[in-house]
Amino acid sequence: MMTQIVFYVFAAVLVLSATMVVCARNPVHSVLFLILAFFNAAGLFLIAGAEFLAMTLVIVYVGAVAVLFLFVVMMLDVNFARMREGVQRYAPIGGVVGGVLLVELIMAFTHWRVATNIDQIGHLVPSSPTRTNTAALGDVLYTHYIFLFQSCALVLLVAMIGAIVLTLRDRPTGRRQNIDRQHDRTAADSLEMLQVPLGAGVAAQGGFLRPHTSYDVAAVPGTYGTQAWREQEMEEETQTALVVIPPATGTKGQDNA
Structure with missing residues (x-):
């Protein structure tokens, strides 16, 4: 009960x-x-x-x-306020589609019958007091329904890629890495070992340190934070000049005269 x-x-x-x-x-x-x-x-x-x-x-x-x-x-x-602007215009089409789906569901449920050989399906999962539910489910998934299982995995993969594509934004401050160069670099290219006295702390050594070229080793050339990007930013700052526009010599009355 x-x-x-x-x-x-x-x-x-x-x-x-x-x-x-x-x-x-x-x-x-x-x-x-x-x-x-x-x-x-x-x-x-x-x-x-x-x-x-x-x-x-x-x-x-x-x-x-x-x-x-x-x-x-x-x-x-x-x-979403902008998306709801055309709801009334497309309401008849949505009603037709919903009606078709409702008819299909009614037809599916009215013609649903219990299989006559339902008691013979037990051979898929042999019953045993020592057999766990997880082991039986694994046998069914990876033997009889392996292709459907892999198809579901592909659907989830497509959904994951779609979410990444929809949320990806190309920003000038984004840092991109070259994966092959990142894997090929050694520990000496990215780490700097320091002998810090006991009790001195990191602040006494100038903060957290790393080699200046540690990011340049694995970064895509020209991206944000690399040496080439810093040189370009410095060059643009030095070439920038302040343009001063002198005021007009005549007045409005003199110009009209």
């Missing part, structure tokens, strides 16, 4: 939070409701005895995917 009550509580909160993900006007609130939906889905997995799926849902989706969605929404700085 108690298990049924807990199930209905988690299921009700899950349905309400999933509805608010779609209906919330603020996208940040939508992401927060999505996190709430993930937590309640994890609770349902625990009731079903799938503790590995529950922990994976909390760690992976709540700790990584949902937080990634939140960061992307906050960093894009989208003008």
